[in-house]
């Protein structure tokens with residue numbers, strides 16, 4: 001049986017599958033650097049200055065000829081992987097040669113941006129033109145340096161990262177083709193994203209369940225009717241065969257009852273098969289919507305929304321449980337009771353009385369066990385939370401020898417859960433024993449009273465035995481339902497939570513798919529008061545950034561920097577005020593489109609289990625090698641990845657091993673830059689970096705700026721301040737200072753004092 005989790009936006013495939021378990025990162029021939037014919041290069045093209053990254057894919061013959069005078073780097077210093085990876089075959093080279101006359105060497109946007117002459121930086125960051133993002137480009141344009149087309153239609157002629165158009169005196173141009181990758185199909189402004197209609201999914205799932213259950217009910221009906229064959233057979237043997245001594249009758253009856261039993265067993269098996277498949281269908285249909293709705297709801301919740309997946313398990317478990325079979329059989333109990341009434345009304349009364357007694361016992365049982373079961377579940381949930389925390393913090397627990405304490409805390413909650421469970425189960429066992437005793441006593445009563453009636457000549461001996469068997473058959477589902485009542489209540493509660501989650505999910509509303517943003521950021525009167533508290537974490541934050549501007553947010557610990565970063569990327573929603581990307585409130589962006597156009601490096605970096613390329617590509621199945629490589633180059637981590645034994649195919653565990661803290665942070669930086677986003681928020685991106693990493697980060701921010709990516713970098717270290725346009729000082733959730741870098745630095749430290757003493761200022 002094939003099981004498909006259907007979700008328009010979610011594909012449940014192992015990230016490892018995408019690359020078939022991880023072959024080497026290769027660029028397709030057309031993505032490789034076109035070998036340029038030196039003769040065909042224009043003067044402007046000949047002035048291209050290639051950085052190692054630019055030259056890495058393939059030496060550009062024509063450009064390389066013009067290179068030595070301007071390029072200080074020795075090719076020997078290029079990373080080995082970089083030098084070895086991209087070697088087209090002769091045929092490929094010839095094919096590429098066809099385009100070489102019209103194109104120069106390829107490079108990623110960043111590689112291209114780095115090709116421009118570097119403007120000498122003022123050591124104190126006095127790059128007077130920083131506020132004017134166009135200025136450096138103009139300078140560069142005056143020198144007729146290379147111009148990039150980061151995003152181009154995928155028509156095979158101009159591909160992102162493969163073409164440098166050398167056009168003099170033109171500002172840096174970015175061809176907008178839409179999509180987060182910057183090179184998907186052209187954006188259609190009025191194309192609406194189809195709504196996530198979870199209600200419909202729920203309705204269709206319920207319909208499927210009911211349809212299956214209706215069929216199961218038909219089979220149950222047949223099963224219950226056929227099961228009467230045995231008591232009827234007994235009745236016929238004792239009252240007909242034994243009295244008539246007819247062998248033919250015995251053979252015929254035996255053949256009929258054997259057939260009935262075979263059919264009954266087959267029907268029973270089929271209904272169980274169907275229930276099992278119904279359970280699987282429910283999990284398959286609702287799994288993806290529940291998970292995506294839970295992930296979305298967790299933005300405003302406490303993270304427990306993910307437990308709804310556990311609720312789905314509960315529903316699935318109930319569908320294959322014996323309790324449901326009992327529930328399905330219960331409606332046929334009156335049929336059996338009616339038959340006993342037909343045998344003799346007095347026997348029927350005994351059975352009805354017993355059924356009522358069993359129900360009363362069930363109600364008392366329910367009342368007596370509800371509280372202890374609830375307490376047991378509560379304590380178990382706490383114990384599970386401790387367990388989860390232990391598994392996430394296993395290294396620190398081991399290093400600090402905290403295992404006894406961790407085990408004690410887990411043990412305390414587990415013991416409490418077990419204590420309540422024992423209490424509940426004790427009561428359950430007692431009531432189950434009482435009900436079983438009542439049932440057995442009833443069968444004895446039927447036999448005894450039936451014998452008495454037989455003695456009176458009112459019924460035959462065969463009728464007595466048949467009545468006793470039928471009574472047993474009538475009680476079995478009633479008893480099963482009583483025992484499983486608690487499970488039924490839990491399942492009903494679980495399904496209620498699933499229904500509530502899917503019904504209230506905001507994802508179901510359709511959103512307009514907007515044109516690709518440019519990266520303009522407007523923050524207005526941002527107020528954030530965490531739910532359940534009265535502390536104001538962000539208080540009236542207002543500022544704006546133009547596309548391509550870079551802002552450093554500085555301030556003391558607890559000033560609200562991280563919270564501000566989270567509100568900028570929409571991972572928490574402000575209590576009031578708004579964050580707008582290209583004038584549109586981020587709440588009104590299609591979440592998928594918004595996510596594709598932003599990058600975020602959180603303070604607490606976590607990588608997903610998978611390869612480095614999966615992580616950089618945000619686990620997207622449609623992430624191309626080229627995009628991954630571009631992001632790595634943009635974040636200036638390609639060289640670092642190239643030094644790893646498995647390069648981009650290095651498998652990262654859930655705890656980030658085998659990467660160091662700094663390496664993890666740099667991979668996460670590349671992930672933030674994946675897809676050529678328009679707004680990137682970096683929360684203390686250099687907290688784990690060494691000097692080289694710090695420099696690479698500064699370069700990455702400069703490159704992002706040149707690619708017109710709006711960058712907000714939260715930092716405690718002054719080193720990054722040299723590469724930003726603006727600085728904001730946050731104090732107790734308020735903007736204490738905001739403005740051009742030089743002005744803010746001057747206010748912080750006084751003129752000509754570098755670097756600023758950020759920590760000291762807020763004290």
Ligand SMILES: Nc1ncnc2c1ncn2[C@@H]1O[C@H](COP(=O)(O)OP(=O)(O)OP(=O)(O)O)[C@@H](O)[C@H]1O
Pocket residue numbers: 530531533535537555556557558559560561562563564603716
């Ligand atoms: N969900 C929350 N509930 C209660 N308080 C919160 C919540 N989120 C943040 N805070 C509080 O808001 C304040 C700012 O936190 P935030 O993490 O934004 O500071 P920060 O400036 O990033 O600090 P650091 O530099 O140490 O990371 C802190 O005092 C923190 O306790």
